[in-house]
Amino acid sequence: MNEREHWKTRIGLILAMAGNAVGLGNFLRFPVEAAKHGGGVFMIPYIVSLFLIGIPLMWLEWTIGRYAGIRGHGSPPAFLSLGWKHPIAKYLGVIGLFTPTVIAIYYVYIESWTLAYGFLSLTNSLPIVDHTEIQDINAYLAPFQTFHKNFLGDTDGPLMYPSRYAYLAFIITLCLNMYILSRGIVKGIERVAKIAMPLLFLFAIVLVVRVFTLKNPVNPDIDIIKGLKYIWEPDFSKISDPSIWLAAAGQIFFTLSLGTGAIQVYASYLREKDDIALSGFATATSNELAEVILGGSIAIPAAIIFFGVVNAQEIAQSGAFRLGFITLPAVFQNLPFGNIFGALWFFLLFFAGITSSLALCQPAISFLEDELKLSRKESSLILGIIIFFSSHLVIFFKGAIEEMDFWAGTFGLVFFATIETMVFMWIFGGEKVWEELHKGADIRVPRIFFYILKYVSPILLLTILVTWFWKYFSKIGETASWNIFLTRGFLIYLFVFMCAVVGIVWKRRKG
Amino acid sequence: MEKKKRMKPLGWIFMIGTWTIVIFLFIMSIWLISKRKVKYEENKGKEENNKKGN
Numbered sequence: 001m002n003e004r005e006h007w008k009t010r011i012g013l014i015l016a017m018a019g020n021a022v023g024l025g026n027f028l029r030f031p032v033e034a035a036k037h038g039g040g041v042f043m044i045p046y047i048v049s050l051f052l053i054g055i056p057l058m059w060l061e062w063t064i065g066r067y068a069g070i071r072g073h074g075s076p077p078a079f080l081s082l083g084w085k086h087p088i089a090k091y092l093g094v095i096g097l098f099t100p101t102v103i104a105i106y107y108v109y110i111e112s113w114t115l116a117y118g119f120l121s122l123t124n125s126l127p128i129v130d131h132t133e134i135q136d137i138n139a140y141l142a143p144f145q146t147f148h149k150n151f152l153g154d155t156d157g158p159l160m161y162p163s164r165y166a167y168l169a170f171i172i173t174l175c176l177n178m179y180i181l182s183r184g185i186v187k188g189i190e191r192v193a194k195i196a197m198p199l200l201f202l203f204a205i206v207l208v209v210r211v212f213t214l215k216n217p218v219n220p221d222i223d224i225i226k227g228l229k230y231i232w233e234p235d236f237s238k239i240s241d242p243s244i245w246l247a248a249a250g251q252i253f254f255t256l257s258l259g260t261g262a263i264q265v266y267a268s269y270l271r272e273k274d275d276i277a278l279s280g281f282a283t284a285t286s287n288e289l290a291e292v293i294l295g296g297s298i299a300i301p302a303a304i305i306f307f308g309v310v311n312a313q314e315i316a317q318s319g320a321f322r323l324g325f326i327t328l329p330a331v332f333q334n335l336p337f338g339n340i341f342g343a344l345w346f347f348l349l350f351f352a353g354i355t356s357s358l359a360l361c362q363p364a365i366s367f368l369e370d371e372l373k374l375s376r377k378e379s380s381l382i383l384g385i386i387i388f389f390s391s392h393l394v395i396f397f398k399g400a401i402e403e404m405d406f407w408a409g410t411f412g413l414v415f416f417a418t419i420e421t422m423v424f425m426w427i428f429g430g431e432k433v434w435e436e437l438h439k440g441a442d443i444r445v446p447r448i449f450f451y452i453l454k455y456v457s458p459i460l461l462l463t464i465l466v467t468w469f470w471k472y473f474s475k476i477g478e479t480a481s482w483n484i485f486l487t488r489g490f491l492i493y494l495f496v497f498m499c500a501v502v503g504i505v506w507k508r509r510k511g
Numbered sequence: 512m513e514k515k516k517r518m519k520p521l522g523w524i525f526m527i528g529t530w531t532i533v534i535f536l537f538i539m540s541i542w543l544i545s546k547r548k549v550k551y552e553e554n555k556g557k558e559e560n561n562k563k564g565n
Contacts, residue, residue, distance in 0.1 A: 010544065040525030047532065225518055232529075233522035278547065282540035289537045293530055442547040 004069060004370075005185040007269055012190035014282050015197040017266055019355025021257045021287035022200065024110065027349060028320035030251060030291045031300035035231050035316050037247050038238035043292075045248035050288070053460055054252040056453045057417060058284050059445065061258065062276040063437045064424060065267025074268035075367035076261040077502045080420065083428040090506055092423075094498045095416045096261035097363050101498075102408035102491065103260065104360040105387055106394045106401045108174055111353030114346045116151070116169035117325060121342030126329050137311040144326045158398050158483045170395065174388060177357055181365055182380035185269050189358050196351040203348040204294040210341055211298055214305045217334070222308065227301025230309055242467075249464055254409075255291050256284060259417030262359035265366050273440035281443070298345075299323050306331045324349065361387075371505050393490055397483040407491055411468060418461040421453070430454045 007013040034042045068079045076096025080089040120126050127143035148154075153161035162170075180188040216222035238244050257263060267276060303312040303323065315327050332342035361383055368379035394400045424433050434450050480488075518526075 014544075040522055040529075043525060043529045047529070228526060229518040229522055232526035233518055234525050275547070278540065278543055281536075282544055285533070285537040285540045288533045292533045443543060 004072065004074065005269055006271055007274075008186045008190055010274075010279065012186075012194055013266070013270070014279055014286065016189050016193035016355070016359070017263065017279070017283040018286040018290075019193045019197050019200075019352075020260075020262050020266065020359035021255065021283060021356075022197075022290045023255075023257070023352050023356035024114075024320070024324070024349055025251075025254050026287070026291040026295040026352065027204075027299060028324045030255065030295045031231060031298075032316045032320060032323065033247055033251050034296060035300055035313075037244045038235040038241075039230065040232040040234035041236055041239050042244060042248060044239065045245045046251065049245075049249040049252040049460075050284070052452055052456050053249055054256050054258070055281065055284050056449050056457050057258045057421065058256055058263065058280045059277065059437055059449070060421060060424060060433065060453055061263040062267045062280040063433055064420065065264035066270045066272070066274070066276055067436050068264070069268030069270060070272045072370065074265050074370050076264065076363055076416070077367070077506075078371065079261075079264055080423055081506075083420075083423045089423070090502050091499055092419050094495065094502050095412060095419065096259075096264075097367055097502075098495050098498050099408045099412035099416055100260045100262055100360040100363045101383075101386075102404050102412070102494065104357055104364075105390045106404050107353065107357050107360060108177060108387060109170055109391050109394050110401070111350060111357055112169040112173035113151070113166065113325065114349040114353055115173055116165050117329070118343050118346035118350055120165070121329065121332070121339050121346055124339050126333050126339075126342065128333050129330070130334075137307055137314070140307075141326055141330055144330045148325050154398070158481055160396055160398055162395055167395070170391065173354075174384060174391070177354065177361060178380045178384035180354075180358055181361055181383070182377045184376050189362070192358065193355055196355050200348055200351040200355075201290070201294070203344045203351070204290065204298070207341065207344055207348065208294055208297045210335075211302045211305070214302060214331075214335075216305055216308075222305055224301055224305065226309070227304040228297075230304050230312065231296055231300055246464060246467055249460060250410075250414075253413060253417070253464075256287055257356065257359065259413035259415075259420075260360060261363040261416065264420075265362045266359065268366065275440050275442040277437055277441040277445050278443045299328060302331050303327050371502075390490070390494075393487060397486065399481070399484050400487045403484050403487040404491065406472070407488075411465075411472075414461060414465050414468070418458065418465055421458050421461060425454045425458065 007016075034046075064079050064083070065074075068074065068082050071082060073079070073082065075093075077090040077093030079096065080093035083089065117126070127147050129140060129143055151163050151166050153163060153166070155161065180192050182188065183191075211227070212224045214224065253259065270276065300312065300316060300323075303315050307315065307327070315323055328345055329342055332338045332345060335341060364383050364386075365376070365379045368374045368382060369376060372379075374382070394404065424430075430450060430453065433453070437445060
């Protein structure tokens with residue numbers, strides 16, 4: 001059996017795990033979700049979901065990872081095979097390999113936009129519009145919208161022809177990811193997390209301070225209080241709406257990166273007696289700090305201060321990309337030293353993105369290393385080539401990102417988390433999981449979390465899954481164009497290919 | 512033009528309450544880690560000693 005690497009320091013491990021969790025969604029998705037779903041009242045189901053789904057599942061995934069890691073395995077098919085001695089288990093585990101790899105395919109491309117925009121902002125290459133013209137929001141944002149469209153090569157047809165900046169940034173970002181991954185856990189991922197995460201928090205704090213001192217250029221009466229009021233003032237009429245509870249549970253799921261397989265894979269590089277209970281808890285709290293306090297205090301409040309509540313509502317409804325890549329540059333570029341603040345915003349997103357994309361790539365790397373016995377460098381090169389070619393689907397075909405995000409980034413995560421919770425809490429044995437969690441633990445986890453993990457979390461996960469199924473699956477065939485079908489074909493091909501490789505590897509091992 | 516409208520007390524309660532919970536949980540976990548750091552280092556040392564012994 002090959003000697004597996006181990007994390008060098010606990011702080012490095014927690015920062016890498018927090019880096020996995022803190023992603024673009026913390027700064028773009030959370031404030032939009034909170035504002036859309038009743039403001040402050042959204043935090044009631046959010047906190048409830050954190051304790052009923054987020055933290056318990058975080059502990060479960062850390063436990064699964066360490067349990068498999070000390071047995072020489074660090075990939076999702078192996079995790080499920082260890083938990084359930086049934087031939088189908090390894091194929092269910094393929095979902096945990098497929099999901100993060102597909103997310104990485106589009107995530108690296110989006111991450112590359114943040115890198116490019118960071119440099120474009122720093123060099124004053126983004127549009128500048130006179131801020132006294134903020135009467136008509138659409139006219140005001142038009143130059144930024146056009147710039148973003150040209151950057152991505154967005155046309156009226158189904159194809160996109162990216163600018164050379166976008167393509168170059170993608171190549172640089174992909175190479176950077178693969179280089180870091182090829183360096184290994186300690187010299188690559190841990191070292192990057194130790195640099196990127198403190199910088200991310202520093203940049204976020206600077207931006208929060210700047211947003212808190214912002215005033216509307218036309219009406220100085222509109223300040224940060226208006227922005228905070230929009231996010232936090234509770235609308236109690238919405239508390240009985242099940243969609244708020246579902247949105248909050250979904251947000252907790254995405255923000256902690258549950259169900260991607262990445263947490264388990266990172267935890268598989270722990271030693272047998274290394275604590276996971278306290279480290280898992282610290283990871284969750286670090287992510288919440290970044291999301292609730294920092295993430296909730298930048299994008300939406302800044303948009304409200306500059307454009308007013310009505311316009312900001314429209315911006316929030318039109319999605320996270322418009323908020324991050326069109327609205328925020330429009331705010332920052334018109335402030336004194338705006339290019340610096342704009343660059344800080346995009347580099348903050350880049351650091352959040354790269355620490356997450358490294359984690360998303362790691363399940364495939366671990367699979368190639370542990371199950372196919374390839375070297376770290378060979379594994380990184382193979383994955384890099386797969387991502388490079390597959391990403392062209394999202395670079396050139398309109399709608400491919402959204403399609404992949406639905407199947408992998410939305411449905412796949414919850415589906416895999418439901419399977420692993422069922423397998424480990426019901427087949428492998430809840431008591432064994434509980435015992436495993438407390439090996440070397442620095443804290444005693446309250447027993448109530450055992451019952452939550454065994455009964456409450458699976459029911460909630462199934463509820464989310466069924467509701468999404470009900471809501472989205474009927475719409476699948478409605479608006480699909482040929483490029484969407486092409487994307488679906490690619491996803492099916494990738495999944496079947498992964499199943500075939502896993503099948504062959506397990507067959508050889510048996511033989 | 513939008514008028515200046517202050518946040519209601521309930522808004523402040525929700526915001527400060529949530530921030531307090533999040534900051535409290537974060538500080539508690541960091542404080543616990545700093546207290547138990549020695550034990551974590553011990554595990555690493557023990558494992559390395561075992562390897563040398565073997």
